[in-house]
Amino acid sequence: MQVTEEPYVRLNTEGKVGVIEFFHPNRNSMPSDVLAKLEQTIIEAGKNDAIKVIILKSGGNRTFCAGASFNELIAIEDAETGKQFFSGFANVINAMRKCPKLIIGRVQGKSVGGGVGLLAATDYCLATQYASVKLSELSIGIGPFVIEPAVSRRIGKTAMSQMTINAEAFYAANWAKEKGLYAEVFDTTDELDQAVLSLANKLSSYNPEALKEMKTVFWEGTNNWDDLLNQRAQISGTLVLSKFTKKTLKRFR
Structure with missing residues (x-):
C-alpha cells in the first residue's frame, strides 16, 4: 500500500523553543496555501509567550526548499493573480522580519529561489555541506525581485548579483558560509541538529527582553519592506505573463 505524503506546516514546542517545520512532497516547494500557513504559524509563534526562540526547518532529508510551486506559476493568467502568487514569499519574509523572537534556520539540503529568501530572513542559519543554493529566476524570464532585499x-549586492546572473548554477554551502548566509556548515545532519538545538536552548535561557531588543536592532532600516516587497511582487507578477516567460514555462508544463 502506497502512502501519500501530504503537505504540512507544524509548530511544536520543546521547552522554551518553538520548532516550525514545513513540508511538501515535491522537494519542499511552496504553493500559496503552504506559504500562507507558514506566515500565520510564524506570527502565532511570535505571540506565544512560552516560546523564547524559534527554529525554522523543513521535512525530508534532501532539499530544504525548492522555491515557489511551479504548477501554480505555470497557471498564472493575469497580473493580479501573479502579484498574489509572488506575495506569498513576501508575506513570509515580512512575518519573519517582524517576529519578536530570534529565528534560527536549520538547513539540511539544497535551496532554490524563494527558499534562499527564507534562509536569508532567518536571524542565524546553520546548514550541512549539502545545502547549496541557487537563484534560477532570471533563467525563466522573471528575477528574484521579492527576495532580493x-x-x-x-x-x-555583489554576491546577490553573482547568483542572480549565473542563474543556472548551484553555489556550494561553503561559498554561502563565506558570504554570510550560513554561520556554520556541518558534515552531517546529526551534527547540524545537535548544534541547532544546543544554540536554541542556550538562547532561550537568555533575557527575553534583550533578545527582543536585539532582534529590532538586527532589522533596523527595513520598515519599508511591507511596501517594497509588495512592489517587487507586482513586478514579478507582470513579468510572468511575458511572451518569453510563457514560452519558457511551456517546456515544464
Missing part, C-alpha cells in the same frame, strides 16, 4: 541584506 533579504538576500542582499545578508550576503551583499
Whole structure:
C-alpha cells in the first residue's frame, strides 16, 4: 500500500523553543496555501509567550526548499493573480522580519529561489555541506525581485548579483558560509541538529527582553519592506505573463 505524503506546516514546542517545520512532497516547494500557513504559524509563534526562540526547518532529508510551486506559476493568467502568487514569499519574509523572537534556520539540503529568501530572513542559519543554493529566476524570464532585499541584506549586492546572473548554477554551502548566509556548515545532519538545538536552548535561557531588543536592532532600516516587497511582487507578477516567460514555462508544463 502506497502512502501519500501530504503537505504540512507544524509548530511544536520543546521547552522554551518553538520548532516550525514545513513540508511538501515535491522537494519542499511552496504553493500559496503552504506559504500562507507558514506566515500565520510564524506570527502565532511570535505571540506565544512560552516560546523564547524559534527554529525554522523543513521535512525530508534532501532539499530544504525548492522555491515557489511551479504548477501554480505555470497557471498564472493575469497580473493580479501573479502579484498574489509572488506575495506569498513576501508575506513570509515580512512575518519573519517582524517576529519578536530570534529565528534560527536549520538547513539540511539544497535551496532554490524563494527558499534562499527564507534562509536569508532567518536571524542565524546553520546548514550541512549539502545545502547549496541557487537563484534560477532570471533563467525563466522573471528575477528574484521579492527576495532580493533579504538576500542582499545578508550576503551583499555583489554576491546577490553573482547568483542572480549565473542563474543556472548551484553555489556550494561553503561559498554561502563565506558570504554570510550560513554561520556554520556541518558534515552531517546529526551534527547540524545537535548544534541547532544546543544554540536554541542556550538562547532561550537568555533575557527575553534583550533578545527582543536585539532582534529590532538586527532589522533596523527595513520598515519599508511591507511596501517594497509588495512592489517587487507586482513586478514579478507582470513579468510572468511575458511572451518569453510563457514560452519558457511551456517546456515544464
